[in-house]
Each structure stands twice: as structure tokens, then as C-alpha cells.
Amino acid sequence: MIESPPRIRPQRWIGEAVPRKEDPALLTGAGRFIDDLDPFPNTYHAAILRSPHAHARILSVDAARALALDGVKAVLTGARVAEISKPFHAGISEPVHFYPIAVGKVRYVGEPVAVVVARDRYIAEDALDLIEVEYERLEPVVEIDRALERDSAPLHENVGSNVVHERSFVYGDVDGAFAAAEDVIKATFRFPKYASTPIETYGVIAHYQRGTDTYAIHANFQGPFVLHTLLAAALRVPGNRVRVLVPPDIGGSYGIKALLYPYMALIALASKESGVPVRWIEDRLEHLCASSSLTDRLTKVQAAVLRDGTVLALRLDHVDNVGAYVRAPEPACLYRMHGTSTGAYRIPAIAIHNRLVTTNKLPTGLNRGYGGQEHYFALERTMALIAKRLQLDRLDVVRRNLVHADEFPYRAPAGSVLDSGDYQAALDEALRLAEYGKLLAARDRARAQGRCAGVGLACVVEPSGSSMGYITIALPLEQRKKSLPKSGAAEAVTVALDPTGAITVRLGTAPQGQGHQTVAAQIVAEELGVSLESIEVIAEVDTQTSPWTIASGTYSSRFAPIAAVAVQSAARKVAMKLRAIAAQECGVPADDVELAEGLAIPRGERAKAIPIKRLAGLAHWNPLALPAGLEPGVYETAYYSVPILEAPDDQDRVNSSAVYGFVADICLLEVDRDTGKIDIQRYVSVHDTGRMLNPLLAEGQIRGGFAHGLGGALMEEIVYDESGALLSGTFADYLCPTAAEIPPLQIGHVDTPSPFTPLGAKGIGEGNSMSVPVTIANAVADALGIDDVTLPLTPRRVWELAQR
Amino acid sequence: MIGEGSIELAGGQESIYQALLDPQLLRRAIPGCRDFEERGDSRYAAVMEAGVGPIKGTFKATVAVTDQQPPQSYALQVEGQGAPGSVFGRISISLAPSTAGQTRLHYVYDVSVSGKIAMVGQRMLDAAAKMVAAQFFKRLHEELAAR
Incomplete structure (x- = not known):
């Protein structure tokens, strides 16, 4: 962090109820969404053939008749995808292979089986009907209880079981607490599978550029950009050959557009196979069957309590259903709340048994609340059941267990x-x-x-x-030790002034309607003493030219705690530079220069004030006049990560959020x-x-x-x-x-x-x-x-x- | 989808049993059926147009006749697949003599529907299945009466 400059007459913007900068364009139909873009000439259209079966072996795929249809350029099948790409990595030990298309087997209704690339969407859709696929149906495994049974047909034969992950954790003296308990409350909870429904569906426009062996992929992707790393690995090229471009506007996501990345790979491969740029805009039927959802979960809780309602310890037994694959960033849904498993309560001991099962359902991923709704359903129902069982007032039980105001910062037993x-x-x-x-x-x-x-x-x-490290807690310590520790949750922002002093802020957050441009402008306006209107905030992300980190994106409500600080840091770097230039011009110390009303004002000498645009002009046009040590131009990038987000420790404790x-x-x-x-x-x-x-x-x-x-x-x-x-x-x-x-x-x-x-x-x-x-x-x-x-x-x- | 029903058909039990395994007659009686041919070994291959609501398309089906106990009963194992989705299940048919010259046919079906047709049309599927069954037996009745 850069130290705050002295403030003489600060204009406050942070905390003000400023109307959204984004709204005029959106409300007048002038937004620019993925399907409004036309970045490549001669772009073809994709349609995706999807599995009608929950669980079946693919015996053959015959695309000859589809290929013969006038206007069809190519048909991409799972067998071909397996030849030219690699499965996506996920953070568990078991080898659950996940490709962006069914390879050998289909594992849920709606799973992609083939991609048709054609001159227009009509032809592409018609061609789907001409592809003949022979299936051999297998036993469907639909419910968690069936997946837990040893004789259920394994979705992934190489794993051999539908229980694809299992770990146990103990924090504090759980056995002692249960021995000392005056009562034990036991309950079982089932949480349903649901999703979120953004108005805008997924969209990808991909172009494989043969001359340079690079991919350009426009997609309404929300991050986290660590998935860019997985994408490049799956496409078998280094990250600098996969240029992901996020459009200026995204029509909602609520987490679900993180799981666009397999389709980004699929359409990129379709472009490579067909030799033309390819556009795919998901329709609503596709979205509801084959995008993403949160997990359905079975939770068994045991609470060791005293008769006055004090909770001494919890035992949690989770079975999280990730659907057909463990698709990164899963098993994050199960681990996002891990460090915070005791919720708002000062419960000193907790034991957690986690299992992950695969079933013939839509794979899961980020979803507003991600893991929280499942977790609190069990925890807060349990608190209500404790009060009922002990015949206590519900409020008394809550109050007795809430963390006290004088206990913060409070280290929860599992690490948060x-x-x-x-x-x-x-x-x-x-x-x-x-x-x-x-x-x-x-x-x-x-x-x-x-x-x-x-x-x-x-x-x-x-x-x-x-934190970028919390998912690694899914791996046992000895396995975790084999890789470098993972900590933090960095974001990067650039603030630049052009030769006329016009201010541009560049974000790496890929917002989907949250209003990041507005807040970024508020912060920069306050730091630089300029008007909100003078600031342009660019939310488009281009992985080749934008500042970004593996943690970038909009998820886990990270803008306010993290990205906003990066905005402030970058603005402060710019402010330091402007004040240093002004200080030299006016012959005063930099500490005595304030930025306000678009001016750099020496303390008490308003008559000597210099417009910021002149200072910016100097930095661009007359670098020889800059104070010693300052670089030409005004283009400052700041990275910010939260220091308290440490990697998981050897006792499996993790502070999972900033x-x-x-x-x-x-x-x-x-x-x-x-x-x-x-x-x-x-x-x-x-x-x-x-x-x-x-x-x-x-x-x-x-x-x-x-x-x-x-x-x-x-x-x-x-x-x-x-x-x-x-x-x-x-x-x-x-x-x-x-x-x-x-x-x-x-x-x-x-x-x-x-x-x-x-x-x-x-x-x-x-x-x-x-x-x-x-x-x-x-x-x-x-x-x-x-x-x-x-x-x-x-x-x-x-x-x-x-x-x- | 599970359902059952029965219908009175004109004709003796023996002749109706034979007629029900006649590919030509079945092709004419099955709603939307374009092709129905015998592949030997009590197996048939069928092509039919079917759909529910906005989801329509061509299905290719294989039908295996099993558990034959002429002239009382048999079962059909159906596996169909097409652009709108897939259909698989079992239809059990039993015949019994009724009033003079009539035969009572009782059918029980347990059919699963998957894919787009289930996703979009599931609320209508039961009604659609009943309608298709009713149409089939009405045409069958007419075919038999015309013999």
C-alpha cells in the first residue's frame, strides 16, 4: 500500500450514493454485449448436439450426412477433441477426466456430443438432426444416496467409485466436548440443486489464428482468471497464445458464467478444426440443461450442547453432489465455507467429514452464495432445533453463542x-x-x-x-506440500492519464452489472481531486493487454474488499507522480501539494495552482523537465492482495476469505x-x-x-x-x-x-x-x-x- | 411414464394376435409411422415422426417382441432415438376373449423419455402418451374392421 497523501480539502466520493455510470448506455439500449460484437470477418456459427441420455456409452458418431449438408463446414466430435486437447485439471487427487465434450461416454442429459460449424445458425441446427449417434445405455445414478452405494455404476470407470473425494478434519477437542455435553442434537438435511438465471446466456466468438498458433476468444466470462490457465493447458498452448477478451457489458451471471470456460475451449477447438472464426450463443434450453448450478448436498449434523444452549462442538458430515464431473473450481463449493464452518458462533471444536460424489446430473460450480446456502441451511436449522429441543428461546440460544464484539479479530477453529x-x-x-x-x-x-x-x-x-489457497485444503498435507503454497487473492488495476489529462481506469474484474465502473470512478475521483465525469473506466478485459492476476474476475464479492483497494493504490501512485511534478514546478515540497478541483494546489498558495492536465501534458511532452527519478507518461498499475490470506497451515486451518x-x-x-x-x-x-x-x-x-x-x-x-x-x-x-x-x-x-x-x-x-x-x-x-x-x-x- | 388401458377390438383373439405382429398393419396404425419393417428374430425397425408441443422430429426405433405366449400375451421392448430425445421402455399386451367376435386388449406401459422432449414437454407427456395410445388403438380397430 502507498501511504495516503496529506489532505487539505478532500472532496469525498467514496461512500456517496452516486448513480451508476453504466446505466445511461444500458437503459438506452446502447450496451455492448457478446452477441453485439462482430470482431472477425467471415464468422461461422456453431450448434451443439447434446446427449439425450443421462448415462450411456457412445458406440459411434456418424456425421457424414451432416457434413454433406450445404453450408456445413465441420463437425467436431469428442473423439477428435480428445486427440487435440487435454482434460481440464481439477483440485482433487482422483483422476476424474473432464473434457468440454463427451469422450467415450455421456454422463448427463445435455452434455455436448458434437459441434457443427456452419454458415449460419439455421444450417447448423438442421445439421444436428443429421448426425447419427449410437448409444448403449448404462445405469443412471441420480441421487446422492445411490452414488454412495458401492454397487452404483461408476460414472468414471478409471476412478471406480462415485465417491471421488473424501477427507476428514478435526479442529479442537471434539471428542472431549461430546463427552462433556449435556445433550446431543442430531439432524439430517438435504439441500436442493438450483442455479441462477442471468438474462444473457453464455456466448463465445473464437478465432484460431493458424499463422501464429494462437487463439482469440471473445466470451462473456466473469473470471476467476485462474481458469484461463486451465484453458491454455487444455488447449496445449502457453497462456500468451490464448487471448481471452471479455466484452464491455455482461448481462448478469451470479457465478454461472465462470463455468463458460469449457465452452470457450470447445468453440476455440471448433474454430481450429474448421479453419474459420466461430460464434456460439447459447440458447435458454441449453442454459437450463448444460451450464452450471450449485451442488445439492446431504448434511448430517451432531451438536454437543449444554442445557443452557451453549454449543460445545459440532460434527458435520457432508456429501456434496458435483454432478457428472469434478469441474474446476470444484470442489470449491464444499470448501469455500470450510474455515468458517462454525458460522457466527464461538464454537471451539468442530469435526468435518467431507465426501464428493458424482451423479448423472449437470456439473456444478460458482453460484451466488457458493456453498453458503447449503452450509447455513444445516447450521441455522440446527440452531433452531437446539432451541426447540432444549425448550429455550431461539434468540437466547443465538445470543449465547454469537462471537462477542470484543473478540474480533476472531480466529475460528477451522481457520477463518x-x-x-x-x-x-x-x-x-x-x-x-x-x-x-x-x-x-x-x-x-x-x-x-x-x-x-x-x-x-x-x-x-x-x-x-x-483466497486462492483454500481449495488446496481438499488435498492431504503431504500432497499439498508437493506444490508451492497458494495464498492471497490479488487484483490489478491501471490508472492512466493521456497527454490532455484525460483519465482512464482499466479493471480486470469483468463485472456483470455490479457497478464497478461507478465505484472505481468514485475512488479515483477522490484520490485525484477530479470530477466523476472526467474518468473513463474500462471494464473490458483483454488478457493480452489488461492488468490481471489469476484471482481476477468478479466472484466471491471480491470487488469491495480487494479490487477497490487496487483502484485506490493505482490512483495513489498517479497522485504521487502528479504531486511530485507540481512540487517541482511550484518550488514546494510534494507533501504540500493537494489535488482538488482538477488542480494541483500548493498549500495556502491557490494562485500557483496548476491544472492536472498540464502536469500530465508535461509528463508526456516534456519528459526532460520531469523531476529526477520519475518516468515519462502517467500509466500506473497497482496490484493488491490481502496480507491476512495465508496459505493453509499444517493443521489444515485456512482463512478462506479476506x-x-x-x-x-x-x-x-x-x-x-x-x-x-x-x-x-x-x-x-x-x-x-x-x-x-x-x-x-x-x-x-x-x-x-x-x-x-x-x-x-x-x-x-x-x-x-x-x-x-x-x-x-x-x-x-x-x-x-x-x-x-x-x-x-x-x-x-x-x-x-x-x-x-x-x-x-x-x-x-x-x-x-x-x-x-x-x-x-x-x-x-x-x-x-x-x-x-x-x-x-x-x-x-x-x-x-x-x-x- | 406409467400407464395402462384397454380396448375392445373386432375379431377373434388368434387373428388379432397375428395382426398385432404384422409390420404392414402396424405401420398404418402407429401414428406418425413412416417405416416399420421386420428384421427377423422378432425384432422390428421403425421410423416415426413424433413430438410434444414445439419439440418434434424423427425417431428411429427398434422394437423387440418378447415373452410371447400366443394368443394371450406378449411384450414390446422399445428403444427409440431422434433429434428431440430418446424413448425407451416396455409395453405389455394381453388379449382375452370378450363378447361374441370381440377381443379385449389390455396394455400396460412403462416408458422413459429423455432429452429435449422430456425437458420441454414433460408436463404434456402423460397426456400426449395417452393420446398416441388412443389413436393407435382406434386405427388398429379400423384396420381390423376393414379386413
Whole structure:
């Protein structure tokens, strides 16, 4: 970090409710999305033949008739892909080979089997019908329980089992705690498979350039750019021959567009095979069957407790279903919350048994909340069950176990360092906003009138800024030691002034609607003392020319804790240079120069102020006049990583995220016993966002996460029948909440800036994706007086629960 | 998809049993059937147009006749595949004498549908299957009556 310059009259932008810079273009239809781009002449179109079977051997693929169709340039099959590329690497020991197309076997409905490259999409789609594939059907393995059985047909014969990963961890004296316990609460939870549904689907335009053996791949990819490394390895070229270009605008992602990378490889190979640039824009049917989702998970919990509700220890047994392949960055879903497994509670001991299974379902990956919704569903249901079993007030049990405000930074037993917080105060604020006493009275009144009402509560820690090292904890220590340690989570940003003083900020974050351009402009405007309007922020990423790191991208809510600091660092480098030039011109020390109103002003000598554009002009036009030691031009790149993100230690502890926010949710709802409909009457969510960078954007993130969490709680599920056929292939069957289904949300804040980053900001994009499903489940359990609640709480399921 | 049904057919049990294994008659009776030929060993190859809602296309199917107990019962093992998806399952057919000159046919099917046709059309599949079955037996009835 660069030291802050002295500030005489600072113009504050950070923390202001500045409207989004991005919106004028988006709202007037002037956005530039992947399908708006036409980067290469003579671009052909791809269509993908997909498996109708959940599990089958491919006996033959005959593309002769497709190739004979006028306009068809090439047909790429799995056998050919296996010849010209390598399987993608994933972070587990077992050799689960994953190619971007089925090789030898299909393992889920919708898996690519062949790619047709044709003059237009119509011809390409027609040609799909002419490809003849012979399959030999195999036993489908659909559910976790079947995958755990030794005799289930292994998806990956070379692994020999559908349990493809298993590790156990013990932190603290778990056995001692269970021996000392006055009661042990046991429960089993199943969390469903669902996804996120960006308006814009996947898109790739790839061009293999024969002359240089390089690939140029335009894709609405969100990072993490470590996947670029995997992509290059799969394509068998060094990283500098795979130029990935992310368009200026991406129409939503919520994690799912990280998993575009196999299609980037597939279309790049299709371009190589066909000798022409190839465009593929995914349609909605493809997206719903073959993009990505989060995992479905089976969790068994044992909680060792005292009669007063103190939790002494937890035993967690996880089985995470990654679908047909372990597709990088999996098994991250299982490990993202690992260091934070004890949540917001000061539980001193925990044992974790992790297994990963493969089934004939869509492979999994990043999804807003990534692992958090699964984890907190089990943890926060358990806390509710503890209160119920011990006949204690739910609030008392939570309060008794929450980490205290004076314990921060708090090192959780599995390794996360909870940086800052005041969980009790945040919970109190939620209770105040919800008018908790009145809320309970309203519930009891409804019950007295024969209606079915319930109150739900959840407290979750929201990690943001994932470390690059946490996934390596999936490997046993001796195996981990064979590679270099992995730590940190770096981001890179460039701030440049051209000869006229015009300011350009270049990000490596590939945002998908988060408003990074706006916040970056706020930070740079504040640091350089210029207007917001004078700053252009480029969100397009080009791996050949943009600043980026393996951690770059937009995921794990990392902009606020990490990328924003890189913006500030780069701006401060520029500010130092401008002040140094101004100091020489004015004959004062650099420390006495302030930047404000577009000027460099010597302290107390406003008449001597020099416009920043003149200083920039000097740096470009007259380098001989620069102070000794300064380089010509104004082009400063800064890298920032969070120092506290250390590699996993020898005791398998890992601080998996840079900073940790907090969310306290309270909900009152009524259940209609006759129709199964849930009516959410009150929903309050209080957040700890650290230092808030822009309240408008923070609110947008909270509302977006709330909608996603609500979908998971009430509607969304990727459903397969017992044969592995996908039953939720359209928006008529895969329901998502629309504005009409989203109840009012009351938002509050108890913000405690992180002491571990210069800006103190915490990510805020995923907290409600994690908290809402279990808050609603807790409220429904309270309403119906039941212990077993399974999501999504569709009217049919609720009706069935209500009939018991 | 699991379902069953029955229908009264004109004709004696023996002749209906034979007719039900006649490729020419089946080709005419199966809705959307373009081709139905015997491949020997009680196996048939069929080509048919089928679909649900917006998902339509050509299926290539193999049909194996098993568990033959003439003239009482037999089963059909069906495996079909086409651009819209795949269909596989078993249809059991049993015949019994009914009122004079009539035979009662009872069918039970357990069929799985996969691929795009299941993804898009699953809510309509049950109804579509019932409709196809009804059409088939109506045409069969007409074919037999015309003999």
C-alpha cells in the first residue's frame, strides 16, 4: 500500500450514493454485449448436439450426412477433441477426466456430443438432426444416496467409485466436548440443486489464428482468471497464445458464467478444426440443461450442547453432489465455507467429514452464495432445533453463542479470521427494525385465529474475497506440500492519464452489472481531486493487454474488499507522480501539494495552482523537465492482495476469505394450509458491509441476493427423474421469482470496517443468497411445528407438510 | 411414464394376435409411422415422426417382441432415438376373449423419455402418451374392421 497523501480539502466520493455510470448506455439500449460484437470477418456459427441420455456409452458418431449438408463446414466430435486437447485439471487427487465434450461416454442429459460449424445458425441446427449417434445405455445414478452405494455404476470407470473425494478434519477437542455435553442434537438435511438465471446466456466468438498458433476468444466470462490457465493447458498452448477478451457489458451471471470456460475451449477447438472464426450463443434450453448450478448436498449434523444452549462442538458430515464431473473450481463449493464452518458462533471444536460424489446430473460450480446456502441451511436449522429441543428461546440460544464484539479479530477453529463485527448489535438492530415483540404478537394472534404463522431467524457470516489457497485444503498435507503454497487473492488495476489529462481506469474484474465502473470512478475521483465525469473506466478485459492476476474476475464479492483497494493504490501512485511534478514546478515540497478541483494546489498558495492536465501534458511532452527519478507518461498499475490470506497451515486451518460481513435476517410468514401458499409478511435483513462504498449499489446487491435466496427457498430446483431425464428444462418448469413474487424487504446496517484492508469495505453480494433459504425454512418449521423442512417450499410441498 | 388401458377390438383373439405382429398393419396404425419393417428374430425397425408441443422430429426405433405366449400375451421392448430425445421402455399386451367376435386388449406401459422432449414437454407427456395410445388403438380397430 502507498501511504495516503496529506489532505487539505478532500472532496469525498467514496461512500456517496452516486448513480451508476453504466446505466445511461444500458437503459438506452446502447450496451455492448457478446452477441453485439462482430470482431472477425467471415464468422461461422456453431450448434451443439447434446446427449439425450443421462448415462450411456457412445458406440459411434456418424456425421457424414451432416457434413454433406450445404453450408456445413465441420463437425467436431469428442473423439477428435480428445486427440487435440487435454482434460481440464481439477483440485482433487482422483483422476476424474473432464473434457468440454463427451469422450467415450455421456454422463448427463445435455452434455455436448458434437459441434457443427456452419454458415449460419439455421444450417447448423438442421445439421444436428443429421448426425447419427449410437448409444448403449448404462445405469443412471441420480441421487446422492445411490452414488454412495458401492454397487452404483461408476460414472468414471478409471476412478471406480462415485465417491471421488473424501477427507476428514478435526479442529479442537471434539471428542472431549461430546463427552462433556449435556445433550446431543442430531439432524439430517438435504439441500436442493438450483442455479441462477442471468438474462444473457453464455456466448463465445473464437478465432484460431493458424499463422501464429494462437487463439482469440471473445466470451462473456466473469473470471476467476485462474481458469484461463486451465484453458491454455487444455488447449496445449502457453497462456500468451490464448487471448481471452471479455466484452464491455455482461448481462448478469451470479457465478454461472465462470463455468463458460469449457465452452470457450470447445468453440476455440471448433474454430481450429474448421479453419474459420466461430460464434456460439447459447440458447435458454441449453442454459437450463448444460451450464452450471450449485451442488445439492446431504448434511448430517451432531451438536454437543449444554442445557443452557451453549454449543460445545459440532460434527458435520457432508456429501456434496458435483454432478457428472469434478469441474474446476470444484470442489470449491464444499470448501469455500470450510474455515468458517462454525458460522457466527464461538464454537471451539468442530469435526468435518467431507465426501464428493458424482451423479448423472449437470456439473456444478460458482453460484451466488457458493456453498453458503447449503452450509447455513444445516447450521441455522440446527440452531433452531437446539432451541426447540432444549425448550429455550431461539434468540437466547443465538445470543449465547454469537462471537462477542470484543473478540474480533476472531480466529475460528477451522481457520477463518473473522476480521470485525458486532453481531449482537446487528441482531439487535434487526429485532428493532422488525419490531420483534409485535412480530411475535402478530404470529400468536394469527395462530389464535386458526391461521398458521411462523417467525424465522438466521445469523450468517458472509465471507468475501476468496483466497486462492483454500481449495488446496481438499488435498492431504503431504500432497499439498508437493506444490508451492497458494495464498492471497490479488487484483490489478491501471490508472492512466493521456497527454490532455484525460483519465482512464482499466479493471480486470469483468463485472456483470455490479457497478464497478461507478465505484472505481468514485475512488479515483477522490484520490485525484477530479470530477466523476472526467474518468473513463474500462471494464473490458483483454488478457493480452489488461492488468490481471489469476484471482481476477468478479466472484466471491471480491470487488469491495480487494479490487477497490487496487483502484485506490493505482490512483495513489498517479497522485504521487502528479504531486511530485507540481512540487517541482511550484518550488514546494510534494507533501504540500493537494489535488482538488482538477488542480494541483500548493498549500495556502491557490494562485500557483496548476491544472492536472498540464502536469500530465508535461509528463508526456516534456519528459526532460520531469523531476529526477520519475518516468515519462502517467500509466500506473497497482496490484493488491490481502496480507491476512495465508496459505493453509499444517493443521489444515485456512482463512478462506479476506473479510467477513454479517447478516441477521428475521421473517414473519403465514402458510395457507389449504393451498400451501406462503405469504411473507415481514422480512428484515441487517448487514455488516464494513465501510460502504456506495449505498445505492449496496442496496442493489442486497435486493438481488434476496431475490436469489427467495427463489431457492420457494421455487427453484433442477429436477431429474429416476432415469436421469431433466424435467426442469424451461422457465415453465424452472420457476424463478419475478418482481411480482418478491415481498417488501427492510434493510438495515451495523457496519464495522475491516481492519485488514485499507478501505475497510466488505463484500455484500451474497449474504442474502445464503441467509434467505434457511430463514424462510425456519419460519415454515415454526409455522407448521415441524422439524423436517426441505426446499424449495413449493405450494405442493408445503401443502403436503401441512397435512401431516 | 406409467400407464395402462384397454380396448375392445373386432375379431377373434388368434387373428388379432397375428395382426398385432404384422409390420404392414402396424405401420398404418402407429401414428406418425413412416417405416416399420421386420428384421427377423422378432425384432422390428421403425421410423416415426413424433413430438410434444414445439419439440418434434424423427425417431428411429427398434422394437423387440418378447415373452410371447400366443394368443394371450406378449411384450414390446422399445428403444427409440431422434433429434428431440430418446424413448425407451416396455409395453405389455394381453388379449382375452370378450363378447361374441370381440377381443379385449389390455396394455400396460412403462416408458422413459429423455432429452429435449422430456425437458420441454414433460408436463404434456402423460397426456400426449395417452393420446398416441388412443389413436393407435382406434386405427388398429379400423384396420381390423376393414379386413
